[in-house]
Each structure stands twice: as structure tokens, then as C-alpha cells.
Amino acid sequence: MEKRYLLRDELPFDSERKRMTTVHEDTKEHEFLSYTKGAPDILLEMCEGYLSGEQILPLNDEVRANITNKIGIMADDALRVLAFAYKPMDKSTPVWNIMEMEKGLIFIGLMGLIDPPKPEVFDAVKKCQAAGVSIKIVTGDHRRTAAAIGRELNILTPSTEVITGEELDRLNDVELRNNVNKYSIFARITPSHKLRIVQAIKSNGQIVGMTGDGVNDAPALKAADIGIAMGIQGTDVTKETSDMVLADDNFATIVAAIEEGRAVYQSMGKFLRYMLSSNTAEILVIVIAMLIGLPPPFIPIQILWINLVTDGLPALALGVDPPERGLMDQAPRDPKESIMNKSMIKYIIRLGLYMTIISLGVYGISIGSFESNFDINNIPHKDYVYASTMTFATLSILQLFHSYNVRSETHSILGRQFFANRALVWATITSALLQVFVIQGDQWISTITNSDFVYFTNIFEVTSLDIIDWVLILILTSSLIGFEEIFKFRKRRLIRKDKILA
Structure with a gap:
């Protein structure tokens, strides 16, 4: 031929x-x-x-x-x-x-x-819709071809419509902006139409991600908030113009990127909530104790130990915490909203105050401030060291329990994902053992070696605690879990109520 x-x-x-x-x-x-x-x-x-x-x-x-x-x-x-x-x-x-x-x-x-959608696309579309991400098919295909594909993927629904490029040309910019959200399929579209569609959606205050592969798609990709070029079929011009290149040309990869982005943002939030609420408690315990005339509960090396060991290890482990259940069922966040939003500030204040109250309560009782013969100007050194040790241990263990609380704002820590972050499990176990060893180590080594070993006692200015002290500390610190579970339960009920009303 x-x-x-x-x-x-x-x-x-x-x-x-x-x-x-x-x-x-x-x-x-x-x-x-x-x-x-x-x-x-x-x-x-x-x-x-x-x-x-x-x-x-x-x-x-x-x-x-x-x-x-x-x-x-x-x-x-x-x-x-x-x-x-x-x-x-x-x-x-x-x-x-x-x-x-x-x-x-x-x-x-x-x-x-026939170019059937890849099997993974169906699940990806469902994830997007659950996550509040609106999907629009913008294609050069025939109106009825595009509509058939849209119905197959559940993108074209009874509440949405199909519009062609010819019909689009008859709409001015204001009409397109007011009606663009009701169209889920754009058929017989040219590159110039794509640019108008992107601009219309953006003018409604929405964040737009646009895919493209041809040279003529470059203006639309440039105008979108996130321009996504095809890595296999895309031209060099398109790749250079875009913000992201899709290596496998697979729509499901975009959804995976959205999920990964949400997970990273969520991990940043966990880290901030944990560190700021923990540090708030440390500061308040010291400041309030000094304001009421009591000596500082901690010496500098104890504060350093809390920040590096009982704070540091769990904080690092939270950075690799797996995504929270239902992550892709949450509505998109406002891009203008700071990561330090009202919800986080309330959380930091609430947990910081609770840890402060528990720690100060332990300090006050241990130092004997509630006894009738207590003299704030004449506190025996032995009593101060004991009180300081109790407070040191209490705040440290509180923060270890707190690291599990902070993993989710709504889900209970007793769920199936309790052991999902093995790094956090090992970090809290390691921190707890080190904390106990710093306080009890001298006593254990002295018993084993039959000598008077006082290394940690001199460095950290602590004294050994008995079993009753540790049981009391565990009871008080574990109450942090129950305290926050109440707020999580209330939040879950509000979310369910909002979904029912919606």
C-alpha cells in the first residue's frame, strides 16, 4: 500500500x-x-x-x-x-x-x-468525590462519548450537565463563571476553551488543577493553581510550564499525590500540637510555681532532658505517623487558613493547661504545701528534691501519653491503628525506660554492686521513688487519655450530625 x-x-x-x-x-x-x-x-x-x-x-x-x-x-x-x-x-x-x-x-x-478507563481510576474518582474534589472532564471528544465516559465514572450525575465548545462560545465570561460549577463534562473543547474554563473556576475562589500534554495546553496549565503535565505523552513545553509532571500519565497518581500531601500537612499539625502544648505545660508549671512563691519545680538539666528525650523521640516518631483513617473523607481546607488555626490553638491551650494542673498538683502535694505547718520560706531540701522528682516524672510521662492523643483529633487512640506507628511505640517505650532509669538507676546500681552509687542523683538532683509513687504517677498521667477522649467523642458526634444535616 x-x-x-x-x-x-x-x-x-x-x-x-x-x-x-x-x-x-x-x-x-x-x-x-x-x-x-x-x-x-x-x-x-x-x-x-x-x-x-x-x-x-x-x-x-x-x-x-x-x-x-x-x-x-x-x-x-x-x-x-x-x-x-x-x-x-x-x-x-x-x-x-x-x-x-x-x-x-x-x-x-x-x-x-475504545480507550476504557484504567481499573484504578474508578476508586480514584470515588476518593476525590469523598474528599470534596470536583472532577471535570475537558476533552475534544464527541458530546455523547464524553457523557458516556462521565456516567461510567460517576462524574456526570443528574445534578451536573454537559456543555460543548460551541455552546461555550455563546457564553460570556460572567455567564460562564456563574454556571461553570454545574458542568462536569466539557466536550469538543479547544485549548482556548481550557483557558477560559480555568479562569472561570478560579474566579469563583476555587483551587484548580489542570492536566495537559500538548503545546497548546500550556496557557491553561500556567493559569491553573496546579498545572499537571503528562510525563509520557507530554511535550517539553508543557512539562516546563507545569508545576508537576505526572510520570505515569495515570489519574490515580494525582489522587495519591493529594492524599500524600494531606498526610504531610497532617503530620506537621501533629508535630506542632504535640510540641507546643508540651512546651506550654513546661513553661506554665515553672512560671505559676514561682508566682505563688514556690521554688522552680525543675532545674535546667531536667528541662533539657524533657525536651530532648521525653519530647524529642516521640516528636520524631510522629513525623512518620501513617495517614489518619478517613483522611480522604475530609473536606478541603481553606488555603488561606494558617496551620495554626483556631482548632489547634484551642487544643494547645486545653492540653497545656491540663498537663499544667496535673503537674502543679503533684508538685504542691509532694512539697507539702497543703499541710498546716508548711513554711514556704523554709522548705527542707529533701522535701524539695522529692517534689521536684515527682513533678519531673509526672510531666515526662504525661507527654508520653500525650503523644498518642495527638495522633488524631477525632479518632480514639484505642482503635485499630494504635500499633500502626511502630516508631512511636518504640520511642515512647525507650523514653519511659530512660526516664525511670534516670530516677531509679542509682538505687538499682547500688543494690546490684552493693555500693553507694549516686551518679544520676547528683546530675539530675532526683531521688528514688517507691512503687506507690509510680502507681500514683501512672494513674494521674493516664487520665490525660480519658480527658481528651471526651473531646474527641464530642467532635465525632458533631461531624456525624453535620453529615446527616448535609
């Missing part, structure tokens, strides 16, 4: 024209023929006859309607329909213009191509 029909001229495919044409020389019959393929609704308008067997018959209204009906049937089956036509060319003219090549064509037939 290639040897007989030599290529002599070509009009490449263009997204505006939605067709391509080639001119071939038939070396056997010594004639020139132009062949055109493209969008059937456009190509049909350019045809004056049709090929029936070996006869060329006039393309009357009845035949046009029959062909149009077949195009619709194929499109309804989610097929991408291509139309084919040809035309004998004048032998004496070595160069032809577009009008000559594509005027008075003879219709040959139709071809349906």
Missing part, C-alpha cells in the same frame, strides 16, 4: 480543526487522492457524497441523519468515533490549498475506538 500510494502532501491534525488530511499519488492509476479523517460531526459537514460499494451517491439529508444516528449510538457506548472521507484531486496541480484538499469530500465510513 505504501509503495502504491505515495505521500505527496499533508495537513497535520490540529485541535482547532479536529481533523487531518493527506494527499497520495496512486502510482498504478496515475491519480492523486486526498484522504481526511477526524471528528465525524465536523467531517460530515464537509462531505457532498458517500461511497456505497463502488458507487458514489449524493449525501442527502436522510443519509446524513442515518450516519449521525450511528455516530450517536457508537458514542453512547463510550467509543471515540472517527470519520473517514476522500476526494480525487486534480492531476495537473502539483500544490493544493486547504480548501481544495478538504472541499466536496466523499464520505467513506466510521471507526469506533
